Amino acid sequence: MTDGEQDAKDRLLEQDRTDSRGPLSTDTGVRVEDTDNSLSVGERGPTILEDFHAREKITHFDHERIPERVVHARGAGAYGHFTPYEDLSDLTAAHFLSGPDVTTPVFVRFSTVAGSRGSADTVRDVRGFAVKFYTEQGNYDLVGNNMPVFFIQDGIKFPDFVHAVKPEPHNEIPQAQSAHDTLWDFVGLQPETTHMIMWLMSDRAIPRSYRTMQGFGVHTFRFVNAQGRGTLVKFHWKPLLGTHSLVWDEAQRIQGKDPDFNRRDLWESIERGQYPEWELGVQLVPEENEHDFDFDLLDATKIIPEEQVPVRPVGRLVLDRNPDNFFAETEQVAFHTANVVPGIDFTNDPLLQARNFSYLDTQLLRLGGSNFQQIPVNRPVSQVSNNQRDGFAQHRVHRGQTSYFPNSLGGGCPALADEGVYRHYTEKVEGAKIRKRAESFKDHYSQARLFLNSLADWEREHLVAAFRFELGKCEELAVRQRAVANLAHVDHGLAVEVAEGLGVEPPEDAGGARHTDASPALSQANTAF
């Protein structure tokens, strides 16, 4: 980032800041003499409607809450900057990756997924790791998690998955844990969740600190260079402090003593000047090698093993400034997978495609209409110029007679640029319109086994203990049984160990057989009704 860009961003971020230090006034700027006593008839008489100050004060308070995020409601954020190590313009036209002399301001929000806004930090859950880059080509959001895979392969299942994960609807219990019947019911019936469930039951799901957490873009994305050449890419964030977790007993105790444990740690380390850092890494796959793997690169339940494609470090992220106001910044920030810049494009991963619809849709509701990109934390540093007008809470005063394209009267936005524009990657796609997933998405167990085999003995012990603890909270024996039977497809020994103490039959040896979509568990469950 040049000094000029930094100044521009600082100005943007500063211009709406207020210290509220002047004489007390109403929202219309009228000074008030008393804010403790309502206007009343006599000293002991009724309050009168005419008291515009009391009415405004209470009305504003009544409207202070907005809907919390439907997922990832609890979070903590910070500002910082990102600098690439080298020029990546052979791979991508993204300016923010064009060399070490370009530093880009960022806002990052870390979050838990299942709990409500007021829930505890140190629960067993996935963590969000969302980064907004304020680049000179527009905002780019890398909306990732601290685990490299996801529970489901197609976003159409997301509402079902989240309904199963969230507190149960009849009593809103449990608030932010994975230990409940609905989650395990879903997991047992949707074997594609298996790989991610292994991560969720591992120590990765209880990070010690946001500062010691990895991040992953999860999906395969696409870099596109100025000549239009594509390269498939997976994104990784690696914390410079190393990756560290809590152990379960510790996590539970901390929940009681300090529900803000992770949030406080991030805030205090930045206040102390101990700025957390991450290295951005990429795994690159040339387009022509897309089908060289025994899994599908479009399947978000799979990693690309680093033995097959090493991670190349490409840049550094530093967080060095806490927000001034939690609501204005951390709560109102709006990340969206479809916020991309020239040089970064999507793939046909069906989970990503659904996300590209969902985030904007939910933000229209959560942030009260179509002008939320004008909120300071969301505002780009690049120029915004289009014919979009009006809407709730419009803060811009658009001048002129015209707001359409094309127009010959001047004003509005009659000009299209031919440089620095976003060009979609030219991908040839054809096929029948069908609801059917490719065979290449159907192995749900090999990578779950790979993950299990990568664990040290003590990590495996923690994993088994977590499965037992979580499944032990399920009231339905059939739900426990099905979840354990599913594990036998990963590793029979693991399933037998987990079954001990759960009051369920140890499953038969499934021989690590490759799974087909019509799982016995699913057909049993379906025929039971």
Ligand code: HEM
């Ligand atoms: C929020 C990550 C899948 C819908 C978030 C956030 C993150 C995230 C980090 C919090 C953003 C913030 O801090 O404000 C992911 C990852 C996914 C995934 C890594 C899979 C790879 C999905 C899917 C959908 C979805 C499949 C829907 C089809 C949402 C919604 C929000 C959200 C609606 C709330 C956004 C808001 O209110 O601003 N997700 N998510 N996510 N996600 Fe996802």
